[in-house]
């Protein structure tokens with residue numbers, strides 16, 4: 001079995017409409033990306049939850065898959081006409097059947113967080129069997145260790161966490177931070193996430209790593225104070241959750257915040273300064289990690 005993959009570049013203003021029209025007319029899938037992806041002209045565009053993204057990259061590329069039996073030229077012309085735009089130029093290539101599981105797995109190598117902490121997919125040999133190896137496969141929840149914000153939080157835990165401390169992972173995603181904290185010597189770890197799928201993934205990942213952590217939806221979280229609260233969420237929720245996160249940190253305990261773009265760092269740091277003695281920010285690839293000690 002093989003498929004036909006069509007690539008066409010179009011003005012971003014019509015990209016979504018055109019991709020939808022292709023799907024309505026029988027495309028098996030249609031994805032939109034920056035036409036300049038992978039070049040120096042690539043434009044990273046980030047959105048905050050609950051806020052519309054206020055701009056798009058200039059030209060969009062639609063990647064659409066078709067069954068080889070379909071008349072692709074006719075479908076593209078029909079989709080363009082439905083959107084009221086001229087038929088764009090396009091290229092087509094045949095995609096052969098392959099072992100998609102193996103192809104996907106090949107994209108995920110072990111990730112070195114520090115000399116003693118690695119994140120390793122379950123199908124991969126641990127590069128350093130003597131290190132602390134967290135076994136984690138990419139799944140439905142955010143947090144494989146490859147994103148700078150996760151890495152920044154893991155590096156903080158690796159550097160700063162004291163044996164026996166309790167940790168609350170707020171916005172736990174895959175549970176990676178809570179699980180790493182336990183592997184690094186935390187006495188107790190809890191996690192919370194608004195996404196039920198993330199709570200389930202966290203529980204599965206904790207079992208996979210043979211650690212005992214408790215994961216909750218926000219309404220179920222016990223009224224605990226911990227030594228460390230780590231929240232890798234994004235600037236907007238961090239603005240709204242400031243007082244709540246602070247309540248979960250014991251006096252003298254520490255907070256670790258990420259998901260903050262470098263240009264948002266000063267504002268979030270100033271906000272949390274009212275409760276915490278804040279450290280200097282740490283940056284990685286445009287993202288920030290803020291930490292502080294509760295007064």
Ligand SMILES: C[S@@+](CC[C@H](N)C(=O)[O-])C[C@H]1O[C@@H](n2cnc3c(N)ncnc32)[C@H](O)[C@@H]1O
Pocket residue numbers: 141142143144145149150153169170171172173174175176177192193194195198218232233234237259
């Ligand atoms: C960027 S991911 C971080 C996942 C993981 N902790 C990591 O560091 O890789 C943020 C997570 O926070 C969750 N989240 C967003 N807003 C939240 C809120 N108000 N309360 C709890 N969880 C939230 C999301 O569902 C998502 O799983």
